Every structure is written in C-alpha cells, then in structure tokens.
Amino acid sequence: xxxxxxxxxxxxxxxxxxxxxxxxxxxxxxxxxxxxxxxxxxxxxxxxxxxxxxxxxxxxxxxxxxxxxxxxxxxxxxxxxxxxxxxxxxxxxxxxxxxxxxxxxxxxxxxxxxxxxxxxxxxxxxxxxxxxxxxxxxxxxxxxxxxxxxxxxxxxxxxxxxxxxxxxxxxxxxxxxxxxxxxxxxxxxxxxxxxxxxxxxxxxxxxxxxxxxxxxxxxxxxxxxxxxxxxxxxxx
Amino acid sequence: xxxxxxxxxxxxxxxxxxxxxxxxxxxxxxxxxxxxxxxxxxxxxxxxxxxxxxxxxxxxxxxxxxxxxxxxxxxxxxxxxxxxxxxxxxxxxxxxxxxxxxxxxxxxxxxxxxxxxxxxxxxxxxxxxxxxxxxxxxxxxxxxxxxxxxxxxxxxxxxxxxxxxxxxxxxxxxxxxxxxxxxxxxxxxxxxxxxxxxxxxxxxxxxxxxxxxxxxxxxxxxxxxxxxxxxxxxxx
Numbered sequence: 346x347x348x349x350x351x352x353x354x355x356x357x358x359x360x361x362x363x364x365x366x367x368x369x370x371x372x373x374x375x376x377x378x379x380x381x382x383x384x385x386x387x388x389x390x391x392x393x394x395x396x397x398x399x400x401x402x403x404x405x406x407x408x409x410x411x412x413x414x415x416x417x418x419x420x421x422x423x424x425x426x427x428x429x430x431x432x433x434x435x436x437x438x439x440x441x442x443x444x445x446x447x448x449x450x451x452x453x454x455x456x457x458x459x460x461x462x463x464x465x466x467x468x469x470x471x472x473x474x475x476x477x478x479x480x481x482x483x484x485x486x487x488x489x490x491x492x493x494x495x496x497x498x499x500x501x502x503x504x505x506x507x508x509x510x511x512x513x514x515x516x517x518x519x520x521x522x523x524x525x526x527x528x529x530x531x532x533x534x535x536x537x538x539x540x541x542x543x544x545x546x547x548x549x550x551x552x553x554x555x556x557x558x559x560x561x562x563x564x565x566x567x568x569x570x571x572x573x574x575x576x577x578x579x580x581x
Numbered sequence: 582x583x584x585x586x587x588x589x590x591x592x593x594x595x596x597x598x599x600x601x602x603x604x605x606x607x608x609x610x611x612x613x614x615x616x617x618x619x620x621x622x623x624x625x626x627x628x629x630x631x632x633x634x635x636x637x638x639x640x641x642x643x644x645x646x647x648x649x650x651x652x653x654x655x656x657x658x659x660x661x662x663x664x665x666x667x668x669x670x671x672x673x674x675x676x677x678x679x680x681x682x683x684x685x686x687x688x689x690x691x692x693x694x695x696x697x698x699x700x701x702x703x704x705x706x707x708x709x710x711x712x713x714x715x716x717x718x719x720x721x722x723x724x725x726x727x728x729x730x731x732x733x734x735x736x737x738x739x740x741x742x743x744x745x746x747x748x749x750x751x752x753x754x755x756x757x758x759x760x761x762x763x764x765x766x767x768x769x770x771x772x773x774x775x776x777x778x779x780x781x782x783x784x785x786x787x788x789x790x791x792x793x794x795x796x797x798x799x800x801x802x803x804x805x806x807x808x809x810x811x812x813x814x815x816x817x
Contacts, residue, residue: 359746451800451801453800454804455800508804510750514747550792550793550794551789552788552789552792554787554788554789556691556692556787556788557786558691558784558786563690564687565687569745
C-alpha cells in the first residue's frame with residue numbers, strides 16, 4: 346500500500362442516514378491520513394475541506410474557520426496529495442466536467458480524486474446546520490441546510506470519485522467540496538460552471554475503510570430498515 | 582491502522598461475476614498481507630485457504646496442494662491472526678452457528694473473522710473447475726463445480742464476516758473455507774454441523790480494499806449490466 350495511492354475513509358455515508366452523527370475521529374487523527382480531504386463535523390456541523398494540511402470548516406452561516414486538532418467528525422475522506430495534470434478546461438458545467446473527466450481518466454472502476462483550480466461561475470454550495478443529540482436522520486437534517494451562491498470566484502474544488510459498487514459506503518460517483526482563494530466562500534458543491542481552470546487527478550488502488558467500532562450507537566444500529574441509497578441520492 | 586485490526590481484500594466479489602478471472606495478485610504478495618486467509622485461483626482455479634502462513638489449494642478433483650509464491654489470484658482476503666476465544670459449541674448447524682456468533686460478537690456492522698476448530702459432521706464443500714480465457718461468467722463457471730462431503734472430520738474453518746453494506750465488494754454475511762487436520766479434505770463450505778469445537782474471533786476496524794488498477798479488463802469493464810447481488814447469492 347503506497348502512501349500516494351491510498352484513499353482513507355473514516356465512517357460510511359450509510360451511518361449518516363439514520364443520524365449516527367457522533368464524531369468518532371478527531372481532525373488531528375485524520376490529518377495523519379492525509380493533507381487533503383473532505384468531511385463533515387459532529388452533528389453534521391458544517392462542511393470540511395482540507396487543503397495543504399489546513400482543515401477549513403464552512404458552517405451553516407457560511408462562516409469559514411480553521412478547526413483545531415480536537416474537532417470531531419463522523420465521516421471524512423483524506424489522502425496525501427500527488428496530483429497529475431489531466432486537462433485545461435473552459436466554460437464547462439459540473440455534469441459535463443464529471444463526464445469528461447471520467448472518460449479521460451479511464452478510472453470508472455476505482456477510486457480517484459480530482460483537484461480543479463480556476464475561476465468558477467454560478468457556484469452553489471451548501472452547509473448543514475449542526476444538530477444536537479438525539480440526532481435526527483440525514484434527510485431531516487439536510488432539509489435545514491443553507492445554500493450559498495457566488496457568480497465569479499477563484500478557488501479550488503476537491504472531489505472524490507467512488508465506483509458505483511461502493512455507493513452507500515461512500516458516495517457513488519463524484520463528491521465535490523469547494524474553497525475560494527480568499528477563504529471566504531466554500532462548502533459542499535451542488536452546482537457550478539467552470540469558467541476557466543486546470544484539472545488534475547490522483548488515482549488510488551486502495552480504499553482504507555475505517556469503521557467506528559468503539560462507537561456503541563454505530564455497532565448496535567440495525568441498518569436493515571434504512572433507505573441508504575434513496576437518502577444519499579436525496580441529500581448528496 | 583493496526584496490523585491485527587485490518588482485513589486486506591484484493592479484488593471484489595463483483596469482478597468475478599462477469600468473469601474477470603485473470604490473476605492480479607500473487608500468493609507471495611498476498612502472504613505479505615497476512616498469515617491467514619481465503620481466495621480463489623486464476624480462472625476460479627480451486628478454493629484457497631491460508632493457515633499459519635501456508636497456502637493450501639483444493640482443486641476441482643478435491644486434491645490438496647500447497648501453492649507457490651507465483652500462484653495468481655483474482656480475489657482474496659488475508660489478515661494477521663490474533664484470534665480471541667468466543668465460544669465452545671456442541672452439535673450446531675451452520676446457520677445456527679452463524680446466528681449465535683453474530684449475536685455473541687456484537688459485530689454485525691464491522692468486518693470480523695471466525696476460526697472454528699473441532700469435529701465436523703455432514704460437511705459439504707465445493708471447488709470450481711478452472712476455466713481458461715475467454716472466461717465465462719461466475720454463474721456459468723459455478724455450475725461446473727465439484728461437491729465433496731465428509732461425515733466425521735477434524736479440521737479448521739476460517740470465516741470472514743462482512744456487513745451487508747459491503748455485499749458486492751465482499752460477500753455480505755459469512756464466507757467459510759475449510760481444511761481438515763490431515764490436509765486431505767477442504768474447500769468453500771456449503772454446509773456443515775459442528776459436532777464439538779471451539780470458536781474464536783478477531784474483529785477488524787479497517788478494510789484495506791485493494792483494486793487491480795493495472796488490469797485493463799477490470800478497468801474497462803462496464804459493471805452496470807451485471808447482476809452482482811443475484812449472482813453472488815446464487816454462487817456463494
């Protein structure tokens with residue numbers, strides 16, 4: 346297992362669905378698994394993006410802060426960045442970019458990350474309002490999300506692609522988070538148009554899937570009743 | 582990631598379904614990931630079980646050999662054994678043992694391994710006939726399996742349990758392989774009754790899922806058309 350070909354994942358998308366939102370890894374622990382990543386805080390406390398080892402949180406008011414090593418997360422991805430150039434693009438919508446990059450990377454059946462830097466237009470992000478125990482379901486919590494938009498903004502998009510086979514454990518397909526160059530705008534990406542930018546990618550041959558086995562609520566939950574796929578599609 | 586809490590998996594159950602049966606890891610490489618494990622050979626060449634670092638193959642004639650480091654596999658699991666005692670059992674059918682151990686381990690939502698040593702009755706195993714390229718589907722190949730039975734036999738059963746969320750990547754639920762103490766009987770387990778034996782278990786917090794990214798056939802395959810779950814249920 347090479348350092349640069351491994352994607353680390355703590356928790357699963359599926360555990361968010363019934364509201365198992367207790368933080369089960371600290372940011373300090375996560376940063377040992379990578380200098381680049383995405384995630385969400387305990388109780389779905391905002392959207393996280395790690396760039397060059399620095400963990401930014403976009404909260405439900407759109408405020409951006411660098412979180413401490415003690416910050417806890419129920420779900421996160423991280424890897425050590427070593428991206429290779431893939432394409433230079435102009436005037437591309439999100440769906441079109443996803444399709445083009447999937448075709449170009451020829452990596453539909455493995456995990457990979459995209460990094461897109463440039464100017465974005467009509468970018469729409471969201472961040473969820475932190476909930477407190479007893480936690481409600483992902484669908485319920487996601488209804489209380491804030492939506493943010495910007496028309497012209499320079500920044501970086503970090504994306505993870507997971508094969509459809511792993512939908513439920515991860516988000517099947519692409520999962521984008523964004524941070525502006527001025528560190529004043531970001532979040533979980535719902536839509537965008539790339540005005541002009543560079544796309545680089547990093548292919549993984551290994552998913553290191555870590556599960557919160559010390560968390561009683563997770564270990565004792567009956568997942569059979571949860572509509573994992575439906576809920577992920579509605580919320581992500 | 583601790584050595585003893587990680588389950589290594591090379592390939593996915595899903596890739597066997599359409600017949601992507603080329604060997605993409607050698608036994609030498611696999612043994613670096615564990616001293617205990619299960620797997621199948623290239624072209625579904627028999628059923629493998631690794632005990633104390635020794636890799637045994639049961640072929641379609643029931644013959645058992647220790648394979649070399651160069652032996653290739655399309656799919657395998659391995660881990661470093663550090664089992665803890667879980668139960669002493671008498672006169673238990675397979676389904677009942679599975680249910681009891683799931684309840685006792687309280688580990689339904691993570692990966693774990695069982696090791697059962699003792700006397701088995703009415704044990705039924707199978708081994709598949711090796712196929713050559715162009716490979717046919719798993720369902721097609723599995724129809725050509727040999728079935729072996731023994732009434733009273735001492736041996737070791739190695740089992741991996743995977744949460745249902747990972748069905749398709751792995752076998753959701755239990756996946757048992759067997760080897761007799763005299764090393765003359767074994768294979769993929771279809772049925773058994775444990776006359777008297779000891780069950781020990783080992784819990785994993787991490788699945789290290791390795792994918793054959795250098796294999797063109799795997800990377801270019803369109804999995805959308807495959808009935809992964811149906812085929813696994815019929816064949817495993």
